Amino acid sequence: MEVGPNWPPSISVAKALLAADAEEQLELSRNCWECGWQETRVVRIDSIETTTGDAHTIKRAALVDEITAELEAIDSLETLSDALADLRRQRQLEADTAGTTDEHTEKP
Numbered sequence: 001m002e003v004g005p006n007w008p009p010s011i012s013v014a015k016a017l018l019a020a021d022a023e024e025q026l027e028l029s030r031n032c033w034e035c036g037w038q039e040t041r042v043v044r045i046d047s048i049e050t051t052t053g054d055a056h057t058i059k060r061a062a063l064v065d066e067i068t069a070e071l072e073a074i075d076s077l078e079t080l081s082d083a084l085a086d087l088r089r090q091r092q093l094e095a096d097t098a099g100t101t102d103e104h105t106e107k108p
Contacts, residue, residue, distance in 0.1 A: 020045045 011019075016026055022045055029040045074080055 017043070017045075022046070022048050 013028065020026055024045050026043045026045075027040060028043065029038060031038045071080065071083065074083070
């Protein structure tokens with residue numbers, strides 16, 4: 001992982017751990033650029049256990065990651081503002097539609 005003043009980490013610790021293979025070592029360092037203090041820790045992956053999750057949750061997380069990556073690639077503030085407005089408009093339409101459906105399905 002590479003970090004520095006005004007630089008975000010090159011990869012998050014969680015992503016580095018999830019990308020690691022069994023028997024792999026990760027070296028994590030923290031540094032103070034003002035006083036020169038440094039700490040390094042080594043994390044060794046002994047084994048990996050994988051569990052399956054809810055398919056809807058997994059697909060949603062993958063889509064959120066994909067959308068986030070697309071948004072991070074956009075430099076134009078106008079484009080980002082338009083995208084936010086479109087998302088909010090879509091959510092409002094869904095809420096209005098759900099409210100209308102609930103009104104028609106209510107029991108007397």
